[in-house]
Amino acid sequence: MKVPVDADVRRAIKPVICYPNETLPKPNMEIYRRLSERLTKTDETIIPPREARCFTVSAGSVFRITSIDGPQVGDLNLWNSKNLSECFYSGKTRALHGTHLSLGERMWSNFPTLRPMATIIEDTLSWYGIDEFGGAVHDVIGTRCDPYTGNLLKGGHYHHCCHSNLTRALADHTGYSLHDAEDYVHDVLNVFMCTGFTRDTGQYFMKASPVRPGDFIEFFAEIDLLGALSACPGGNCASEHSSDATHCYPLLIEVFAPDPKVLEDWIFPSVNGYDRTHGNL
Numbered sequence: 001m002k003v004p005v006d007a008d009v010r011r012a013i014k015p016v017i018c019y020p021n022e023t024l025p026k027p028n029m030e031i032y033r034r035l036s037e038r039l040t041k042t043d044e045t046i047i048p049p050r051e052a053r054c055f056t057v058s059a060g061s062v063f064r065i066t067s068i069d070g071p072q073v074g075d076l077n078l079w080n081s082k083n084l085s086e087c088f089y090s091g092k093t094r095a096l097h098g099t100h101l102s103l104g105e106r107m108w109s110n111f112p113t114l115r116p117m118a119t120i121i122e123d124t125l126s127w128y129g130i131d132e133f134g135g136a137v138h139d140v141i142g143t144r145c146d147p148y149t150g151n152l153l154k155g156g157h158y159h160h161c162c163h164s165n166l167t168r169a170l171a172d173h174t175g176y177s178l179h180d181a182e183d184y185v186h187d188v189l190n191v192f193m194c195t196g197f198t199r200d201t202g203q204y205f206m207k208a209s210p211v212r213p214g215d216f217i218e219f220f221a222e223i224d225l226l227g228a229l230s231a232c233p234g235g236n237c238a239s240e241h242s243s244d245a246t247h248c249y250p251l252l253i254e255v256f257a258p259d260p261k262v263l264e265d266w267i268f269p270s271v272n273g274y275d276r277t278h279g280n281l
Ligand SMILES: [Zn+2]
Pocket: 075, 144, 145, 161, 162, 163, 231, 232, 233, 234, 241
C-alpha cells in the first residue's frame, strides 16, 4: 500500500455537515404540546411477537407505539394512505437529522414529495442520548432484518424477519399479492432499537435496547398515513435477529384524534417545491 507523504494532513481536515439543517421548516412544538393535552383515543392494535400489523392515521391525528410486556424493538414503515408510492425515506431522513431520531424530528417522504410524514412529539427514551460506544435509540441506519441477507450470510429460509412480516401485513391490509406488497416495503425507522457504528471497523452494531414496558414514542401524522409495524424477531436485539432464538414481546399501537381547535394553527405540509424539469427547459 502506497501512503502519500501528506496522508496525516489530509486526514486532519475537519469535517463539515453535509446538510446544515438550520433552514429546515421548524415544527411548531407548541401546537403539538397543546394537542397532547386534549386527545381522544380512537383505535388500538396489538402487534404479536414476530408479526406485523397495519394501522391508519388521519392527518392531524397522533399515534403512539408502546412497549408493553417486555423490551422489544419495532420496525416501522409509513406510506401516504392515498398513494402508497409516497413512503418514508430513511436515507434522506438520516442525511437531514442524523443516524437516530428523537423529539421534534421528522420522518420524511421520498422524492418527489420530500415532505414530513410524521413528527416525533413525545419520546420517553430521549434521555438516552449517545452512549460511550456511539449507540443511540430509534435508528434510521439499519434498513430492516430480511430473509435475503439471512440467506446470503447463513443460508436457510427464515420467514419472520421484519421484511416478511411487513410484506404479509401490507398484503393482508391491501389485498395485494405478497410479491406486489413486497415492492412497497421500504427501509424502516427502528423504533426502540439501540444501534451505532463501531469506531474501529465502522460496522453496524446493536445492543440491548434500554426500552422497558411503559416506554413509548408518539408521532403527529402530518399527512394521511398507512403504517405497518413489525415486532422484530430480534426482541430487544441484545444478541441476534432473523431467528426464533430470542424471546420476543408484543408492541401496542394507539391512535388518538385531536381537538380540531388546536389544529387551527397547523399548516398541512405541501409537496417539495423543486420544479422537476431536471435542467430540460
Ligand atoms: Zn427486525
